[in-house]
Amino acid sequence: CTKKLDLVPTNDVGPGAVYSTSVGYKQAIAKVYGAMALTGNSGGAGSPDISPQIINDEGNSDFLRMYWYLQSLTTDEAGWTYHSNTDPVGIHQMNWSSVNQTVAGLYFRSYFLITLANDFIRQSSDENLSSRGITGTSADSIRKYKAEARFLRAYQYWVLMDLFANPPFVTDADPIGGPLPKQIQRKDLFTFIESELKDLETQLLAPRTNEYGRADQAAAWALLSRMYLNAQIYTGTPKYTEAITYCNKIIGAGYTLHPKYKELMLADNHLNTDEFIFTINYDGTYTQNWGGTTTLTHGPAGVPADSSGTSGNWNCIRITQQFVNLFDAQDIRGQFWTQGQNKNMTQLLDVTTDGYSSTKFRNKTRTGAPAPHMDPAKNWVDIDFPLFRLGEIYLTYAEAVLRGGTGGSNATALSYLNQLSVRARPNDPAASTYAQLTLPYIINERGRELFWECLRRTDLIRFGQFTTNAYLWAWKGGTPNGTAVDSKYNIFPIPAIDLTSNSNLVQNPGY
C-alpha cells in the first residue's frame, strides 16, 4: 500500500538516468555552458535558473546581461534609461549596496554555474564512469567535458575574484546540501584558479580542435593572460611576464585578426574563428533569451529596427560623451548611432535621446541579410559573444610589455597595436600612424577596441581611473559631469542574502 506513496515525475528524471549514457552527459555539460547564455530552461522566459526572489524579471537574470551591467554600465561605456522593473538601479551612478539586485543576481548566477560544474565533475569521476559501464571513446569524451567543466568553474571564479574579491569557495569535494562554504581570500583564489588552469592546459583539447562553442587550451591560456595582467590588483604581485608567456602561446596557435571589425558582432559571427577564442553562443530559434546579445542589440536607444535587424529598440542604452570622445573621426569601431540623439548625456534617466548609442551588435549577416535563425517576432538574435578574442590578447601583450614584463618586445607590441589601429580605420591611409606604446594610449585603445565587451571596469580599475577623479564621465557618482566616489566601489559587496545565510562570510570593506 505504501508503494502508492512513491511517485515520480513524468518527464523529469533522476541523476541515474541522465548520467547513464554519453548523450546524457553531453546534455548535462550543455547546461554548464548554456547557463552562461540563457536565463533558464525555456526559450524566452518561463523556467528561470535564478529564483525570482533574487531577480524578479527573468530576462535580466542571465550571466552576460548582468556581467555587462557590472562591467560596462558601471563605466563611461553606457548609461541606462529606465528605473522600472527591468532596471539595473544605481549601477551607472555607482551607488549600489549589498541588496542591489544585479549584484546579487550575478553572484548567484556564478554560483549556479559553479554548482552545476561541481556536480558534473563529480558525476564524471572515473569511478562513476566505470560503475555506469561507460568506457572507451565515450569515457574519453566525457573526460574532456569534465576538463571543460573545470575550466568553466575557473572562469566563474575569476569573475567572482574580479568583482567580489573574497567570495565563498566550494568545489566538487563539497556535496549538495553540505556544510557552509568558507570564504576564500582574493590571493588564495588567484592561486586556485591559476593551478586549475595550468593543470587544464594538458587536459583540454588543443587550440582550435574542439567543437565550436566548447573550450580548448587557448581558452585556458587567454584566461591566464587576463589574470596575470591584473595580478597586481588581485594579489599585490605583478605577473606581466607570465601574461606575455600565455599571450605568446595563443598567438602561436595561429589566431589572426578578423579582417573587418564591423563583422565581429553579427548574426553569423560564428564564422569568425580566425579571431574568436571562446564564445557564448546565441541563436534566434534555439537559444532564446531576453538577456545576452539580445539586450545588446535591442537595448541601444534610437536604433531603428531595419538597422539592428530586430523588432525595434528598447531605448535604454546610451553612451557618455566622454567615451565618444575617445574615438577620432576615422575610427569605425564605435559604430555610434547619432540620429535623433544628443551627444551629451545631460539627463541619465528617462530622456532616451541624451547620449549617442551604437549599432555594434546587429542581427544581420555579413551580406546584410536577415539573421538565418531569426524568430518571427524578431525578438531574439543569433549573435555570439566572444568572451576572449585575439584583439584583447594583442592589447594584453602590449600592456604587459610596457609594464615591464619579459618575454616580449616593444617592436612586437607596437606592431600588434598597429594591426588593431589599421583595422579600425579602413578608409584612413594614415591608419598605421596612430599606435603608441604608452599606457594612456593603451587604456583608451582598450576602450575603443573592446567597447561593450565586458572589460571596461576591470581595465579602468587597473589604470586607477574607476573610482577616482583621474577620469570622470557623465553621471559617475550620480552627478551630470561625474564625480569621484569612495574607493570601496572597486569591489562589489557580498550580497546581503548570502551574508545572512552563511555565517562564515565577512562583508567587503566599506559596505
Next chain:
Amino acid sequence: QERVVTGRVTDTSGGAVVNASVIVKGGKTGTQTGTDGAFSLRVPANASTLVISSVGYGSQETAIGGGTVNVTLRAANTALSEVVVIGYGTVRKKDLTGSITTITSKDFQKGTITTPEQLISGKVAGVSIISNGGAPGSGSTIRIRGGSSLNASNDPLFVIDGVPMDNGGIAGAASPLSFINPNDIESFTILKDASAAAIYGTRASNGVILITTKRGRSDKFRVNFSSVNSLAQNSKQVEVLSAEQIRSIVAEKGTATQKSQVGTANTNWQKAIYQTALTSDNNISFTGGIKKLPYRLSLGYLNQQGVLKTDLLQRGSIAFVLNPTFLDGHLKVDLNLKTSLQKYHFADQGAIGTAVYFDPTQPIYSNNKRFGGYFEWLSADGKPNTLAARNPLAMLYDRDANSNTNRSIGNLQLDYKFHFLPQLRANLNVGYDGSLGKGSTFISDSSALAYAVGGSFSEYKQKKENKLLEFYLAYATDLKSINSRFDILAGYSYNNYLTTNYSFAGYNARGVQIGASPTFPFNRPENTLLSYFGRLNYVLDEKYLLTATIRRDGSSRFGPLNKYGTFPSLALSWRINEESFLKGSKAVSDLKLRLGYGTTGQQEGINNYDFLSVYSLSSQSASYQFGNTFYQMYRPSGYNPAIKWEETTTSNIGLDYGFLNNRITGSIDVYYKKTKDLLNSVPQTAGTNFSAYQLENVGDMNNKGVEFNINTQPIRNAAVTWDVAFNVTYNKNTITNLTKVKNDPNYLGFPAGGIGGVQGFAFLNAVGGSKNTFYLYHQVYDVTGSPIEGLFEDVNRDGIINENDKYKGKRADPNVFLGFSTNLTSGKWNAGFVVRGSFNNYVYNNVYSSNGRLNTILGAQVTGNASVNYLETKFVGNTEQQPLSDFYLQNGSFLRMDNFNVGYNFGRVANNRATLRASLGVQNVFVITKYTGLDPEISSGIDNNIYPRPRIYSLGLNLDF
C-alpha cells in the same frame, strides 16, 4: 354533520402566529391562520383533534371542544436538536465540542451569486471572504482565522458531500469553485479549530469548509423554479486627467515630438471598455420519490456578462441526488452526481490598466482600415510601435480567448447498520472529481496586438482525475447504567490527485508554427494521500462531553524522512445549563463551555517532487550549440530531502450561549494558533544547492484571536419578525521565527508583494511583525504639507537612502472584521440587508504610484495619461525610490453593504397550483471608506487596477409547484 371551528393561534408572548397550518388530525382538511392569527375551518362531524403547526414553532395538538379554540404555540427549540455535518459523520448540535459554524440556505446572501463561497460572505465569525474582483465567476480569497501559512497555501479545504476538493485551479476556468451551482447548496459547515478539523489531518490547518447539497425528499413531487435577472454597472472609475488637461500639460512641458503626438479627441477610455452587464441565472429542480427512492434533480443555466466588454460566462449545471434507504433502514445509500459545463469568453483584463493610462487625446477609431480601424501607436515604418500600449478596445475585441471546461464531482456513499449489531455501522465512500479544461486564444494578423508575427493562435488543455476511497466503522452505544454515550469511529482514506497538462506549439494566424515544438507532449503531476483516522465521542450525564480524534497521513510529497505525520486533537465541553442550578431557567436556555486542543497539518503549496533530486530537459528553444548541433540541456533542480508539512497547534476556548428561550443565541471563541515548521523559501547558501532559494521548514508564526457572534429576534409576533445577526472577529498574526538559526538578528526578513512598475516589494515579512507588513520609506513633506519627490527620511542617519531606511509599518490584513445581517418579515413582505466591515487593513495605491507622475503623461515612447493625484503632487517620476514611499499607503478600512433586498410572497397563484415569491435586490450598495482608489477591498493589499466590482440590481422570481 359538518361544523365550523374558529380560533386563534398565538405565541408565548401573545402575538399572532401568521400562516400557521391548522389541520384536522387524520384527515385531509386544513387551513392557514390569517395575519391576526385567526382561523376558521369546516370540519367533519367525527373530527376531534386539530394539529396546529408553524415553521419555527413545532406542532401542537388540541381537542375540538364546544367553543373557540385558542392555541398558544411554543417556539421550538429546534436549533439544538439539529444535526450538524462534521467530518465523517454527523452530530447533534448540542453534542458539538469543537468550534463549528453552520450556515443553512435560509441565511445565505441573496442576489446574483455565481460562486458558492459568496453565499456566506460576512456571515461567519473568523472567516474572511474577499472576492477577487468583479469578473464573472471569479473566486475569492478565503481566510479562516487569519491563515496558518506564510508562503504555502492559506486556503481552507473544501469537502463537498464528502469529497475533498483539489484546491488548484482548472485551466480555462475563472475559479475552481465556480463549477458548483450555489442554488444546489443546502448548508455550509465551517470547522475552525483543531479539535473539529484534525480529523482531516494534513489539510486542515486553514480550516475545513464542508458543503452539503440539497437532498431528495420522497414525500411529494415538487418543482421549484427560480430565476434571477440582473443588471450590473460600475459605480466608480479610476480618476484620471481629462484630454484638455493632458493637452495643456504636454503643451507646457513636452518635447516637440510629444507635442506632435497629442491628439484632438476627448476619449474616456474607461467608459469605452466597460458596459452595463446583464446576468440571467435560471434554475429548476425536481424532488420527489420514485417508488420511495427520494431524488432531487436540478438543472441550472447561468449567462453572465462581465462589466468589461466581451467578458461572458455561460454555465450549465446538473445535480442529481438519490438518497434511498433499504433493508428496513439498515442500508442508507447516498448518490451524488454534479456536472457543470462552462463556456467562457475571456476579456483581456490588461485593458483595465491600459485604459487608465492610455492617452485620452487619441480617438478610439482611426478612420483607417488598418489594424481593425482602431487607433494605434505606430513606428516610423507604419507598423505598430511594439513598445507602446495597444488600444484598450482593440485589446478586448481583437483577442478571441475562449475556453470550454467541465467538472464532474460524484460519489456513492453506502452506510450499513449491521443487522446483528445495529450499533455498528460500516460506511464506504467512493468518489471522484474530474475536470477537463481546454481553450484557445486567437488574434488575427491584421490586429496590432500581434502584428509583427502575423497574428497568433495558442491553445491549452488540462485534465484532472482525482479519486477518493474511504471506509470507516462506527460504533455507538448508550450505557444507561453509567449515564454514558459512546461513539467510536475508525477509518481509512485514499486520495489520489492526478493532473495532466498538455503542451502545444504556438502558431500565427495563418497556422505557421512560431517557436519550438514542446519537448514533451504532456506532464502528469500526481500526489497521493493515505490516511488512517479515528474518533471517540463520549458523553457523560448529558453534561460532560469529550471528543478525541487522531489522523495519520502519509503523503507522496515527502521523502522517506518525513512521509508520515500524526495529528491528534482533544476537546472537552460542559453543558452548564444542564446543571441543576440552571436547569429550567427561563433566562438561560443554553450555556456550553468548550475547550479544544489539537494539531493539524498543511501540505498545499509544496510541489509534488520537491524532495527528489531531478533533472529536467530544457525546451528546444533553450538549447545550446556545440559545433553545428543544438543540444537540449539537462538542468538539476534544487531540492530539499527533508521537506515536510507545516504543523499548526490550536487551542480554543469557546462559550455557546442561548438566552430567553434561545431568542438570543451565539458564541464567543478565543483561539491561539501556533504554526511551526512553516514553509519558507529561504536563501540557500551560495554553492550548496541548485536553486538560490528553496522551500524549507524553518519558520514559526502564530494567530491569536477572538470571535463573537450573536443572533437575536428582537421582534417576534404574529405580524412582524425581525432577525438580527452580528459577528465580529479580532485576529492578530505574529511571525516569531524565519531562520534556520532561530531569530538570526542579521536576517531582516523576506520581501513580498511585488509593486507594479518598479523593482521593489511592498512588504517585509519579519520576525515580530505580522505577515504582509508594509516596508516603505518615510515620505518627507514640505511646509505646505506636499510630498517632496524622492525625499525620504534617512532613518539611520548614514547619509544614504537605501533599504536600511525603510520601516515596518501598517499591515495589509485587517485585525478586525465584522458582518451584520438583518431581516424583517411582515406579512407577505420581507426586507433585509448585509453589511460587512474591515478595519485597520492598509492598501498600497499602486495606481497612484505608477500613474501619478508627469512621466506617464509624456511617456518614454508615446504620450499617456496620469491619475489625478499628479495634479496634487506634480511628481515627475524620475526617482526610482519614490514608488517605495509610504505616501502611497492608505487606510483601507471599510464598511460595505453587500446587499439589500426586498421580497414579496404572492402566495398561491395560477389557480392555487403554485406559490410565487419575488424579490428585488441591490448588491454592492455602498462602501464607506477613506481610501481614495477604486475599491479598498484588495486581498493582496496592493491595488493595481482590479477588475471593478459593479453594483448589481436584480429581480428574482421563485415558483414552487
